Amino acid sequence: VSAEKRYHHGSLRAALLEAALDEIAVVGTSRLSLREVARRAGVSHAAPRHHFSDKGGLLTAIAAEGYRVLAEVTERAAATGRGLVDVGLAYVRFALDHPAFFAVMFRPDVYNPSDGVLAEARDDAAGVLLNAVAREFGVDASDDVVRDGAIAAWAMTHGFATLWLNGNLDFAGEPDALRLAARAFAVVPSLRD
């Protein structure tokens, strides 16, 4: 309790990021306000300026961390060796578990996409997918079909997650998103065999 009253927060940057993620999960990326983030973190509304120049800076940090986590969870799924479907389902699970990351990461218009830390994490995540597709197809990762296949796989998993998170699949009456995803993905032969 006394720690909460300290003038110097100690780890305000991390606290602000977490507060921003919470806030985004509730009101969405676009309605995020720095003042509300500061409020959630229990500091004055001008404090965030010392850690992020503006909203874009904060969102860039969020996107970078999001790509880092995504690369991690998809790599873990790929390592099980059960094939591309598992990687796709890991992608969907990531979106459901971290809706705020998901909402920010694929909106390069709201952050700085050429940020170094972010670009590296993003490339890592892309690499995981490309390798998984190459293994699934039994070809080298540099093969042209890998890029096209990766885009198709990415589109399908990303589309599913997006449609689900925005409430477009409620009509299906399936409360478990991952089960619905698994059933839908299983219809596609090259992912099933």
Add this chain to the structure above:
Amino acid sequence: VSAEKRYHHGSLRAALLEAALDEIAVVGTSRLSLREVARRAGVSHAAPRHHFSDKGGLLTAIAAEGYRVLAEVTERAAATGRGLVDVGLAYVRFALDHPAFFAVMFRPDVYNPSDGVLAEARDDAAGVLLNAVAREFGVDASDDVVRDGAIAAWAMTHGFATLWLNGNLDFAGEPDALRLAARAFAVVPSLRD
């Protein structure tokens, strides 16, 4: 010119919808303001109240019209008989041609999804997809696999359009979205054969 000075606009409702679509295409759904829409339509900021109770009412009307157009263009693609891929590409083309419709339609949280006119148009669009999948699979539309296949196809086309529109596929260096989509979709066997 004199027509622009008339006190009674004559077709303000339609003009407001068009202004809103233009504005959404520029600033996005979330930053849409009724005052800016009124400004674009050349009327006072309080005028929209006579046609739409609030922003949600305006977005509901936009979503309804969007689903109507989507049903129309996908139905036309289905009628060519060239298969599911054509329907999917028509979906992507719709998203590229009407980014504002696309940005609103799949955000049921910002409009009234149980609106009658809207629900009917949405069901029409869903019907087109389900029929196209059933024909592609050579089974009855009531078959369970049709629903799963429709979700998979929807996810892939929707995901592709979303990723493209948000600038996530710029790395591919392909200026023509439809060509990239066609190549990616062609990798999926059940859609190719």
Add this chain to the structure above:
DNA sequence: TGTACATCAGTGAACGCGCGTTCACTGATGTAC
């Protein structure tokens, strides 16, 4: 070990802005007789 000083982190008041909403109003249109 103590003292002086620079630097850093966070504060709180103030500002201008665009927004949604309300309200009394006025101009235009349609309809009854």
Add this chain to the structure above:
DNA sequence: TGTACATCAGTGAACGCGCGTTCACTGATGTAC
């Protein structure tokens, strides 16, 4: 054909709100000597 009246469509001023941004400030921390 004309007149009276109701209704509808759009106006413009006013309000309160939360926002981002600026700025002089103060409390806390680290470092040189």
